[in-house]
Amino acid sequence: MTGTVINIDRVVKRFGTFTALHEVSLDIAENEFFTLLGPSGCGKTTLLRCIAGFEPVSGGQIRLHGEDIAPLPPFKRPVNTVFQHYALFPHMTVLENVMFGLQRLGWSVVDAEGRAKQALELVHLSQFLKRRPGQLSGGQQQRVALARALAPEPKVLLLDEPLSALDLKLRQAVRMELKQIQRETGIAFVFVTHDQEEALTMSDRIAVMSDGHVQQIGAPREIYEAPANRFVADFIGETNLIEVPVLGISDGMAEVSLPGGRALRCPTPLSRAVGQGVLSLRPERIDLCPASEADLTVIATDQVYLGTDIQLKAQLAGGQEMTVRLQNAEATRLPERGTEVGLKLEAGAARLLSA
Amino acid sequence: MAAMAPGGASSSEIYKGNASRLLLPTWVVIGVFLLVPVALMATYSFLTKEFRGGVIWEFSLAAYDQFFLDRGLFGDEPPRIEWTFITIFWRSIWQAGLATLLCLLIGFPTAWFIATREARMRTVWLLIVTVPYWVNLLIRTVSMKFLIRDEGPLNAMLLWSGLIDQPLGLINTNLAVQLGLFYSYLPFMVLPIYAAVERYDFALSEAAADLYAGRWTTLRLVILPVVKPGLIAGCILVFVPSLGAFLAPDLLGGAKSFMIGSLIEEQFKGAAGNWPFGAAAAMILMSIVMVVLLVYARSQTREAKA
Amino acid sequence: MKQLDLRRFPGFFAITLLCVVVLYAPLLVVSVYSFNASTSITNWGGVSLEWYVDVFTGPESPKFQRAAMNSLIIAVLAGLCATLIATSAAVAMHRAGRFKGKTATFALINLPLMVPEVVTAVASLIFFTAIGFSGGVGTILLAHITFCIPFAYLPIAARMQSVPDSYEQAAMDLYATPWEAFRLILLPLMMPGIFSGFLLAFIISLDDFLITNFVKGAGVETLPTAIFGAVKQGIKPNIMAISTLMLGVSVVFVTLSWLIGRSGQAKT
Numbered sequence: 001m002t003g004t005v006i007n008i009d010r011v012v013k014r015f016g017t018f019t020a021l022h023e024v025s026l027d028i029a030e031n032e033f034f035t036l037l038g039p040s041g042c043g044k045t046t047l048l049r050c051i052a053g054f055e056p057v058s059g060g061q062i063r064l065h066g067e068d069i070a071p072l073p074p075f076k077r078p079v080n081t082v083f084q085h086y087a088l089f090p091h092m093t094v095l096e097n098v099m100f101g102l103q104r105l106g107w108s109v110v111d112a113e114g115r116a117k118q119a120l121e122l123v124h125l126s127q128f129l130k131r132r133p134g135q136l137s138g139g140q141q142q143r144v145a146l147a148r149a150l151a152p153e154p155k156v157l158l159l160d161e162p163l164s165a166l167d168l169k170l171r172q173a174v175r176m177e178l179k180q181i182q183r184e185t186g187i188a189f190v191f192v193t194h195d196q197e198e199a200l201t202m203s204d205r206i207a208v209m210s211d212g213h214v215q216q217i218g219a220p221r222e223i224y225e226a227p228a229n230r231f232v233a234d235f236i237g238e239t240n241l242i243e244v245p246v247l248g249i250s251d252g253m254a255e256v257s258l259p260g261g262r263a264l265r266c267p268t269p270l271s272r273a274v275g276q277g278v279l280s281l282r283p284e285r286i287d288l289c290p291a292s293e294a295d296l297t298v299i300a301t302d303q304v305y306l307g308t309d310i311q312l313k314a315q316l317a318g319g320q321e322m323t324v325r326l327q328n329a330e331a332t333r334l335p336e337r338g339t340e341v342g343l344k345l346e347a348g349a350a351r352l353l354s355a
Numbered sequence: 356m357a358a359m360a361p362g363g364a365s366s367s368e369i370y371k372g373n374a375s376r377l378l379l380p381t382w383v384v385i386g387v388f389l390l391v392p393v394a395l396m397a398t399y400s401f402l403t404k405e406f407r408g409g410v411i412w413e414f415s416l417a418a419y420d421q422f423f424l425d426r427g428l429f430g431d432e433p434p435r436i437e438w439t440f441i442t443i444f445w446r447s448i449w450q451a452g453l454a455t456l457l458c459l460l461i462g463f464p465t466a467w468f469i470a471t472r473e474a475r476m477r478t479v480w481l482l483i484v485t486v487p488y489w490v491n492l493l494i495r496t497v498s499m500k501f502l503i504r505d506e507g508p509l510n511a512m513l514l515w516s517g518l519i520d521q522p523l524g525l526i527n528t529n530l531a532v533q534l535g536l537f538y539s540y541l542p543f544m545v546l547p548i549y550a551a552v553e554r555y556d557f558a559l560s561e562a563a564a565d566l567y568a569g570r571w572t573t574l575r576l577v578i579l580p581v582v583k584p585g586l587i588a589g590c591i592l593v594f595v596p597s598l599g600a601f602l603a604p605d606l607l608g609g610a611k612s613f614m615i616g617s618l619i620e621e622q623f624k625g626a627a628g629n630w631p632f633g634a635a636a637a638m639i640l641m642s643i644v645m646v647v648l649l650v651y652a653r654s655q656t657r658e659a660k661a
Numbered sequence: 662m663k664q665l666d667l668r669r670f671p672g673f674f675a676i677t678l679l680c681v682v683v684l685y686a687p688l689l690v691v692s693v694y695s696f697n698a699s700t701s702i703t704n705w706g707g708v709s710l711e712w713y714v715d716v717f718t719g720p721e722s723p724k725f726q727r728a729a730m731n732s733l734i735i736a737v738l739a740g741l742c743a744t745l746i747a748t749s750a751a752v753a754m755h756r757a758g759r760f761k762g763k764t765a766t767f768a769l770i771n772l773p774l775m776v777p778e779v780v781t782a783v784a785s786l787i788f789f790t791a792i793g794f795s796g797g798v799g800t801i802l803l804a805h806i807t808f809c810i811p812f813a814y815l816p817i818a819a820r821m822q823s824v825p826d827s828y829e830q831a832a833m834d835l836y837a838t839p840w841e842a843f844r845l846i847l848l849p850l851m852m853p854g855i856f857s858g859f860l861l862a863f864i865i866s867l868d869d870f871l872i873t874n875f876v877k878g879a880g881v882e883t884l885p886t887a888i889f890g891a892v893k894q895g896i897k898p899n900i901m902a903i904s905t906l907m908l909g910v911s912v913v914f915v916t917l918s919w920l921i922g923r924s925g926q927a928k929t
Contacts (some may be wrong), residue, residue: 054830074833087831091849100845101835152835370757377753378766380746381810385769388807389781392788396780399787409790464673465680471668480677482919487684490911493870493885494904498687501694501896508690538683560667570670599777601871606892616779616871623786623875630787637783644777
């Protein structure tokens, strides 16, 4: 089943005169890996802390299975958090840390110990029960924090940038493991991160946030391929943003005039015609072509070798910079610096957004 | 613990409504047993003295008058400046200042030496320098008196070695008082300087050496200015308690090294007790200390802003 | 070429040694002379424990024992009270966020450090006389609690500063009530600071002469006032034995607090 576990309804959070969340609304489904993605200061951590109960909301409601939990203090919410720097109790052993929540819920020591051991088994840490957090590596601490938050079987697990303190290699390994644990336990995860790669690889759905607003909610593919606005297009992945005149819009398709005069039909989230729009062109969906077939004509200015890819920097006639990503195949031929190059827009390369 | 405010709470919010309850004991104890007494003392300095100690509740400026003005034996001469007490205060400031300087001259190299040891040795050295501070101040002062008496071990050793042919006569001098003050408060100088040197970035010394500064030039132009906050903090911590010190001047000094502490003590203990006068002298001492601390606090905030 | 060590200054080590000699010579000399068999404090008459025997059985021993008892009781009680008050103040100052009068409260806590000791002594004497309170040990105890508060506060507040409030948040996230979060998480983590605070307050109370001398009731003595009274009539060998004993107690306490501080660090 896929009922809604958390319903966030027009939640407002103000700190003095600063508004961190502007009427944020979203639903999180059971069994879902849900990510709040955005640059620092966008309000994603604040929203997480509102769900956990560490920040009282200034307006709106947060419902857990339909019940408003706003009046409940954190220790009465069936929701647990993996903290950014784990916040493992330094004076307790690993086992005591994991048993802590269970004991507060009134479990007997024996039962709590059994469950805690299960939780630690889930994260492959059964051999460290008697250690103190200070004697563990960063990755191990992260697993203890996860086990501690999972042990009470919360309705929702909140994760506040839990991978940010780990190094790159470890981070990549833990991503897959987290996703797997989420599937195994079937608990809804709400994951906060500023790292788009992390968000794209793990999430069932992503909410992109900026300046206290939710910009778009959708599956990773949707967010990447059909960004709702300029911010999302620019924040997720690489893109070229070019201002173009709009000729007409109907049924989710727009007709625009490209620099150089050719007309192009592309999808758009806009519903009514606007005079000017922004065209988002994904660099990896642009290819080189002979000048006669070209949608756009540019002058090559520079190239950056990236291993799997080669990035071609170019300039439109108006002086605007463009980036094209070419696969590094043996046959790839790169234009000389300063020469004119024709560019072909492949299907799904372009999307019209509001200016 | 009190009920939770509705709407959830951050952990700091658990205690938010309770700040006043948690602080009540502090306010009451320090308020009633320090703030009120100091206010009362200020009041006493403006009252009339009762012979055999205490006061009569009648407003009078006699205490301050007696402190600053000399009106002759019978109080009928035109007032001149009374130098007796001003001299005692001036001497106290001078003595405390010299003790501070002594602490600084010895304390800085010591703190530097300790802070540049490897981590393990640093703790050991710090312990060595601070342990004497934890020994009772009276006992330390008595020990110093015992050591430097004319018949004491120091003179005995020097006489025996033939370095001197009669005792140094150190006891009951200003120098003995300075030595005692130095001995009492040296750790107060070493610890803040140590903290400053420990934070000092030695890349600065390397940069100075790279730019042709010698060792001592680096000390003067780079190190001292950078650790200055530590030096000033140390000086304040030594100077303030030295100024009102009682034990070192009383036990080690003679009549010529009479300081504020003893002057005030006499007004409340001796037969010549004069409570309003003692309160006035204490007020003047406190004013001096408060001015020093205020100037320090202001320079700190100015530094923080810059 | 010899490598230039920028950390080394010629003469600094010698000054450090001088410093250590000056700090320890008086204590060492007194300790040695406390074992002097001669009744004169000037001449050396061989090693003996007679002055230690005298301290416990001699004609002055009841006086000093009573004084020592007073000192100990006052120091324990003043240390405990000051630590309790300071702990509660530290929790408010570091966990209650911003509130009205916080800066003033901070100044108030540190006031006993800023007011010169002799001024505190005079003010306390005047206050206790004015309210007609001459409770002997009582006045001393109240005065000691007051000036011990900032000393107890310093290590406790320093410790609290190093305990981020995310621990308590994590505890509450794991269903601990605020009281449990305090008792199970904050209090144990603060414990090394609280212990150092108590030891510091205890030693400061034991150390005090000036304020005690002003506020003590007639006939009530603490060890420092008793020793001061005796020293006024000249330094006698039994004083040196008492001094050496107190020196030993101090060293034990410092070592203890150092070890506790270190174990507290090792755990976190």
